[in-house]
Amino acid sequence: MAEIIVVTSGKGGVGKTTTSASIATGLAQRGKRVAVVDFDVGLRNLDLIMGCERRVVYDFVNVIQGECTLKQALIKDKRHENLFILAASQTRDKDALTVEGVEKVLDELKSDFDFVVCDSPAGIERGAHLAMYFADRAIVVVNPEVSSVRDSDRVLGIMASKSKRAEQGGEGIVEHLLVTRYSPKRVAEGDMLSIADIEEILGLPILGIIPESELVLQSSNAGVPVILDDKAPAGQAYADAVARLLGEERPMRFVEVEKQGLIKRLFGG
Amino acid sequence: MPAVAELRFVQFGALALRVHIPDPDEVIAVLKQRQRQAPALLEQAPLALDLAPLAGDEIDLDAIRRLLSALQDEGIAVLGLIDGSDQSTLAEQLDLPLLGSASERRSPPRPAAQRSASDWAPTRLIDGQVRSGQQIYARQADLVIHGSISAGAEVIADGSIHIYGALRGRALAGASGLSEARIFIQEFHAELISVAGHYKVLEELPENLRGQAIQARLENDQLNMVALR
Numbered sequence: 123m124a125e126i127i128v129v130t131s132g133k134g135g136v137g138k139t140t141t142s143a144s145i146a147t148g149l150a151q152r153g154k155r156v157a158v159v160d161f162d163v164g165l166r167n168l169d170l171i172m173g174c175e176r177r178v179v180y181d182f183v184n185v186i187q188g189e190c191t192l193k194q195a196l197i198k199d200k201r202h203e204n205l206f207i208l209a210a211s212q213t214r215d216k217d218a219l220t221v222e223g224v225e226k227v228l229d230e231l232k233s234d235f236d237f238v239v240c241d242s243p244a245g246i247e248r249g250a251h252l253a254m255y256f257a258d259r260a261i262v263v264v265n266p267e268v269s270s271v272r273d274s275d276r277v278l279g280i281m282a283s284k285s286k287r288a289e290q291g292g293e294g295i296v297e298h299l300l301v302t303r304y305s306p307k308r309v310a311e312g313d314m315l316s317i318a319d320i321e322e323i324l325g326l327p328i329l330g331i332i333p334e335s336e337l338v339l340q341s342s343n344a345g346v347p348v349i350l351d352d353k354a355p356a357g358q359a360y361a362d363a364v365a366r367l368l369g370e371e372r373p374m375r376f377v378e379v380e381k382q383g384l385i386k387r388l389f390g391g
Numbered sequence: 392m393p394a395v396a397e398l399r400f401v402q403f404g405a406l407a408l409r410v411h412i413p414d415p416d417e418v419i420a421v422l423k424q425r426q427r428q429a430p431a432l433l434e435q436a437p438l439a440l441d442l443a444p445l446a447g448d449e450i451d452l453d454a455i456r457r458l459l460s461a462l463q464d465e466g467i468a469v470l471g472l473i474d475g476s477d478q479s480t481l482a483e484q485l486d487l488p489l490l491g492s493a494s495e496r497r498s499p500p501r502p503a504a505q506r507s508a509s510d511w512a513p514t515r516l517i518d519g520q521v522r523s524g525q526q527i528y529a530r531q532a533d534l535v536i537h538g539s540i541s542a543g544a545e546v547i548a549d550g551s552i553h554i555y556g557a558l559r560g561r562a563l564a565g566a567s568g569l570s571e572a573r574i575f576i577q578e579f580h581a582e583l584i585s586v587a588g589h590y591k592v593l594e595e596l597p598e599n600l601r602g603q604a605i606q607a608r609l610e611n612d613q614l615n616m617v618a619l620r
Contacts, residue, residue: 246464272523275541279522323559325520325539 124232127239127367128257128295130281132273134244136265137302137332140342141360142241143171144349145261148364150205151349154236157196159208159227161253162243163218166210172199173345174207183211186223192230201350206235216249224252246280255286259296261329261367265303266314271323274299278324298329300363305334306379317377330363332356333376396421407473409441413454415461422465438462439490441473442481452484459485468526468545471566488528488547488566490588511550521546521560528566542582548572563590564607574607575619589614 129142139162146158160168163183169175180195185208192208199205208227211218231238242253254260260281264274281288281295288294301320308314321328332338335356341348349364351357355376362372395417396410410418440459442450462469471488472478482489515529517536523543527534534548539556546552547563550572554562557578565572565587572586579600583592586609597616604619 272542275523276543278520279525279541279544282522283525322557323541 124235124238125258126228126232126256127237127259127261128242128254129239129261129263130242130250130254130277131244131263131270132246132250132277133265133270136263136270137338138244138263139167139171139241140338140348141261141263141300141302141332142168142239143347144357144360145364145367146205146237146239147172147199147202147347148349148361149237149239149367150199150202152364152368153204155204155234156237156239157206157208157231157235158239158241159231160210160241161219161249162241163210163249164212164215165243166212168241169197169207169209170345171342171347172207174200174209175345178209181209181211182227183214183218185227186218186220192227216243216247219249219252221252221255225256228256246277250277251280251284254281254295255284257281257285257295258287259298261298261300262324262326263300263302264320264324266301266305266309266316266320268315271315271320275324278326297326298367299324299326300330300332301328302332303334304331304377306377308334310379317374328374329366330359331374331377332359332363394421398422398425407439407441409444410458411444413442413445413451413458415454415458418458419461419465422462422467438467439470439473440487442478443473446478450481455485459487463524463526468524470545470547470563486528486530488530488549490566514550515548517546520556523560531567534564539578551575558584561585565609570609572608575605576607577604579603579605579616584614584616586614591616 129138131138142158146156150156160166169178174197177197180190184190185192185195196206196208228238240253243249262274262277264270278297285295305314309316317331333355335354337351337354338348338356341351348354348357349360359376365372395412396408398406398408459469471490472482474489479489510531512532514533514535517527518538520538521527521536521540521544523541526545529548531549533550534546535553536546537555540546540554540558540560542559544560547566549567549569552562552564552574554576557580558576559580561583562574562581563585564574568587570587574584579602581593583590584607586607589609591614600616600618605616606619607614607616
C-alpha cells in the first residue's frame with residue numbers, strides 16, 4: 123500500500139513545488155513507483171518544474187469530475203518510467219476539489235504506486251487542507267525566517283487537528299521539517315534563523331537542509347528537478363533528504379560557512 | 392438596518408465582539424472591515440464573544456459553532472463568552488469559559504474554598520507542542536502542558552497553568568475569575584499572560600526574565616512576574 127506524502131508550508135514561495143518535484147524524482151531514482159499530484163488548482167506549476175507542461179491533456183479536476191480516467195491524466199516522466207505526474211487544472215479554482223473526489227483519486231493511486239507525493243498550495247484554505255487531509259507523512263517546507271516558521275507552525279497545528287488521521291484518533295501524520303534557501307553565511311551574520319532556532323521553535327526533527335543557490339531557480343526554469351544535478355549542493359542535499367525519508371542515516375551537509383579557496387574566488391563558485 | 396456585529400473594548404482589556412446576527416460570513420466581513428481600518432487591533436487584545444443580543448431567542452448553536460470555527464480559520468482565537476443572562480448553559484454547550492460581565496465588574500470572584508469540590512474537574516494534561524492558532528481550555532480545572540506553546544497559540548484555564556516548556560504564545564489562568572490562580576512557566580517568552588482578567592501584553596519582555604523560569608500571580612490586584620529560584 124502506498125504512502126501519501128504531503129509537501130506543505132503555509133507560506134507561499136518557500137519551495138514547496140521545487141521540493142515536491144525533487145523528492146518525487148529522488149524516490150523514483152531509487153526504484154520506487156511514484157505519483158506526484160499538483161493540488162494548486164488555478165495556479166499550476168508542478169508541470170513546469172517537472173518539464174512536462176506541454177504534455178498536459180487532462181488534469182486532476184477532469185479526473186475528479188469523471189471526464190477522463192486517471193490513467194489518461196497521468197503523465198509519464200520523460201526521465202523515469204516509474205514516475206508519473208498528475209497536473210492541476212489551470213482554468214478552474216480550488217472549489218473544484220471535493221473531499222470525496224480527492225479521496226477517490228488518491229485511493230486509486232495508492233493501489234498502483236509506492237508513494238503519492240501531494241504538492242500543496244500555499245495558505246490554509248480548501249486546497250491546502252485537502253492536500254494534507256489524507257496524508258500519512260508531511261514534509262513541511264520552511265525558510266529560515268520568522269514569518270515562514272510561524273506559518274509552518276500554524277500548518278502543523280491544523281494537521282494535528284484536522285487531518286483524517288487526527289479525526290480518526292489514531293496515530294497522527296508523521297511530520298518532517300525541510301529547511302530550504304538556507305545560507306550559512308547569512309545565519310552567521312545574524313540575518314537568518316539558525317537550524318537550532320528553527321528546531322527549537324517548531325520542536326521537530328529536520329529531514330534536510332537545502333542551501334540557497336541560484337542553480338535551483340535555473341533548474342526550475344529549465345524544467346529539470348534540481349535533484350538531477352548531482353554536482354549541485356542543493357541537488358545533493360535533496361538526495362540526502364530522500365535517503366533519510368527512506369530511513370537511512372546521513373550527516374547534514376552544507377550547514378557551515380564555506381571557506382573559499384583562491385581558485386574559487388578567482389573563477390567563481 | 393441593524394448592525395450584524397460590533398467590536399468594543401470591555402473592562403478587563405479584552406475586545407468584545409457583540410453579535411447581533413449569528414451569520415458567520417457576515418460577521419467575518421464586519422471584522423475584516425474593522426481590521427482594514429485598524430490592522431493592529433485584533434492582534435493586540437484577546438477577543439471575547441458577546442452573545443447577549445441573541446438572548447431570549449432560540450440560539451442556533453450550529454451557527455455559533457460555525458462562527459467560532461470561521462474566526463479560528465481567520466487566526467482569531469476566541470477567549471470566551473461574556474457573562475450575561477442565561478449565558479452559562481451556552482458557554483458549557485460551546486465549551487468556552489465565561490468571562491466577567493461586559494458592562495460592570497461582577498461581584499468579587501468566589502474564593503477557591505467556597506467552590507464546591509464537585510464542579511472542579513481533574514487537572515487537564517497536555518503532552519506535546521501547542522501550535523500557532525491552537526487553543527486549549529481547561530474548564531473548571533488546572534492545566535499542565537508538557538511541551539512548548541508557540542507564538543499565536545493560547546492556553547486557558549479556570550485554575551492555574553503549569554508549562555514545562557517555553558511559552559511563546561498566550562496563557563490565561565483564572566479565566567472565570569479565580570484570583571488565586573497562578574501561572575508557572577519553565578521558559579518565559581510570552582506574548583500575553585493574564586490571571587483572573589488582569590492581563591499584560593508583553594511587547595517587550597523584561598530583560599531579566601527573558602527565557603527564565605517564572606511565576607505569575609496576582610498581588611493586590613497587580614499582575615506580578617517573578618523568577619523562580
